[in-house]
Amino acid sequence: MGEAGKVMIEAVEDRGEDYSGDFLAEVEARVEEGEWVTMCTQCGVCSGSCPLGPDWEHPPHRIFQLIRANRRDEVLGSPSVWMCTSCHACVVRCPRGVPVAHVMHGLAHYAVRRGLAPADPPTRRLAERFWENVVRTGRVNEPRLALSLLFANGLAEGVRRTLRSRDAGLGLLKAGRMSRLAAVAGDGVKDPAELRAILEKARAIELAKAAALED
């Protein structure tokens, strides 16, 4: 993966034995905003607010319940947290002030880091390509992001999908909203290596903290 690879997530070996099987304690200590889980009173307002509600295998309030019920694999392996659109409806409505969206995001990241996230959610693929894009140049190159997604399943599938989405692409091209050149070159920050140094340092600090918890 070269230089950019260093700031990508590397899944650590999952022993699944930390916290003597106490998943709630694990979430509280290791998942971003995880300490909020016990504030939830199971009122269901968050789940009722989710725009893609019917597509969640376990809607947010159930995720909180499953965490407390110690169902680790079910939570981290579920495609549910990948259904969050970051709409923040839950955040403004939760009577307990739980930052529900952030916990869902935190769980998604943690599941990837532990190597337990399902491989197939398209949002996972999009997010990973997106981050590679950001790390490479410091700015998102939309055509390149679109192409890398279209070709994520190999060349033949990519060509088929490109043809299918051609009209939208051509429309944007015609309207001056998708530069032909940007897919090749594209501008970014002046010194991507400097930005990568910052991100690598941040990643290193985070990993060191996680390792300290491991002992």
Add this chain to the structure above:
Amino acid sequence: MAKRQYSFLPGCSSRPGASASHYLTSVETVCGELDIELQTIPDWNCCGASLGHVGGGELPRIALSARNLALSEQAHPGQDLVTACPGCWLATREASERLRQDEDLMRDTQEALAAGGLRVRAEQRVRRLVDVLVEDVGYEEIGRHVRRPLQGLKVAGYVGCQSSRPVGVAGDSTENPTHLDRLVEALGGEPVPSYEKKVQCCGGALALSEPARSEGLLRGILEAARDHEVDLVVTPCPLCQLHLEVYQQRLARSGGTRPAMPVVCATSLMAVAFGRSAREAGLDGQLIPAPALEALPPGLA
């Protein structure tokens, strides 16, 4: 010197040749007209948007926004940081708030930034462009610039997620915001205060990754507007605008027969009402043209 100056984060989508380049054109037109100077943050980087948490986790994601905050305060001390894209606002504002509230996070972030020779204070206010238009300029002053009122135009104001949550524009309601309706009114158009889908999510990034699942959301937003028999939909968010247009193009291709509903950016609508050309309003970037806007009688000059 311009009447108002801000430190400006254009965002990835608003660059020339990107999907919201037409939006940036309209932003520049409107700000020029209102004597607002947007000073671009030198060497800004992506905000991480709503997907940064997956690859970036917590600290790298926060560091990304912290770099923008640091560059902004270095180049434009004392100025508010203003974003074109509500998505950039959400990520940047959140990072700034967390840095101020969490000492450990602040210390770790400084350590990361030092690898690039930067330091951050995160003391400036982080605002959306629409916050500035509504709060600092205000409807009255905007109204004074109208040379081509949107007479007879019925416009549904689609606010979307990131212009209503977690904090509404200029303190507006998160559930039933009215600032967009008041803006339409100031421009001489007819708003639809009872439009049901004002703050309905359009699917966000999942409109790209899960298009089939997001269809119901996009359809609902457009159908509700049709029920009110509006001429067009207006939105402050360039990504909502993109998603609503691309979805309708896809529909048309799969044999849909309904006439498409034009969706324009709020700043495009303002530029038209200010009497500026279609090109200056960014309307040449529409995938779905807005004939009602082009048919307006010419301005009062």
